[in-house]
Amino acid sequence: GAVVSQHPSWVICKSGTSVKIECRSLDFQATTMFWYRQFPKQSLMLMATSNEGSKATYEQGVEKDKFLINHASLTLSTLTVTSAHPEDSSFYICSARALAALISYEQYFGPGTRLTVT
Amino acid sequence: TQLLEQSPQFLSIQEGENLTVYCNSSSVFSSLQWYRQEPGEGPVLLVTVVTGGEVKKLKRLTFQFGDARKDSSLHITAAQPGDTGLYLCAGGNRDDKIIFGKGTRLHILP
Numbered sequence: 001g002a003v004v005s006q007h008p009s010w011v012i013c014k015s016g017t018s019v020k021i022e023c024r025s026l027d028f029q030a031t032t033m034f035w036y037r038q039f040p041k042q043s044l045m046l047m048a049t050s051n052e053g054s055k056a057t058y059e060q061g062v063e064k065d066k067f068l069i070n071h072a073s074l075t076l077s078t079l080t081v082t083s084a085h086p087e088d089s090s091f092y093i094c095s096a097r098a099l100a101a102l103i104s105y106e107q108y109f110g111p112g113t114r115l116t117v118t
Numbered sequence: 119t120q121l122l123e124q125s126p127q128f129l130s131i132q133e134g135e136n137l138t139v140y141c142n143s144s145s146v147f148s149s150l151q152w153y154r155q156e157p158g159e160g161p162v163l164l165v166t167v168v169t170g171g172e173v174k175k176l177k178r179l180t181f182q183f184g185d186a187r188k189d190s191s192l193h194i195t196a197a198q199p200g201d202t203g204l205y206l207c208a209g210g211n212r213d214d215k216i217i218f219g220k221g222t223r224l225h226i227l228p
Contacts, residue, residue, distance in 0.1 A: 004160075006160075034215065041223070042220070042221075043206060043218050043219065043220045043221045044161070044206070044218045046215055046218075049215055091158075093160050093161070095160075106149075106151065106163065106166055107151075107163075107216060108163065109153075109160035109161045109162070109163075110160050111159055111160045112158070112159060112160045114158065
């Protein structure tokens with residue numbers, strides 16, 4: 001149980017275009033999903049917290065107009081990178097916290113999406 | 119601001135040796151998780167510890183949560199090449215975001 005998927009697993013786009021990344025909890029309902037960014041050989045940096053049916057909460061320094069997050073259902077959150085630039089190239093990872101988890105602070109991570117902006 | 123310091127940042131040892139990775143903070147956490155991440159993949163949860171002084175074992179891996187719930191350690195016995203990867207500790211408080219350490223990159227030489 002507790003499987004989280006991401007789509008696509010990798011994407012290459014041209015500078016100036018927008019890219020949407022999906023995060024799905026496959027076998028559980030997630031009240032909260034988190035979006036992280038990871039640069040090579042570094043740890044995960046939290047970008048934003050997404051709660052179903054409400055606006056996302058962004059971490060300091062993360063542009064909410066550039067990284068649009070939608071959490072329309074208890075099993076799906078999307079991250080849209082708008083007007084992507086080469087410096088947005090990174091590994092984007094989502095995680096989900098289960099609605100009925102016995103340990104509410106456990107998160108389950110997706111496999112990540114490698115974004116390359118040319 | 120809560121911070122988690124992991125040490126060492128890098129560790130390269132021979133197969134069969136033992137090793138310990140540390141995760142320290144000045145803050146108290148309700149829980150502490152250890153994850154392992156392979157290149158190009160998301161982190162995989164290894165264990166969650168929630169009680170001060172708790173010890174959990176996962177085959178050759180032993181995890182300990184400090185009595186004051188501010189620190190944790192991961193001990194690997196008889197390391198194998200398959201243990202190679204990035205080990206991340208993460209501290210959390212109920213219904214809140216979790217804080218990640220910077221990770222320990224472990225390389226086991228055959």
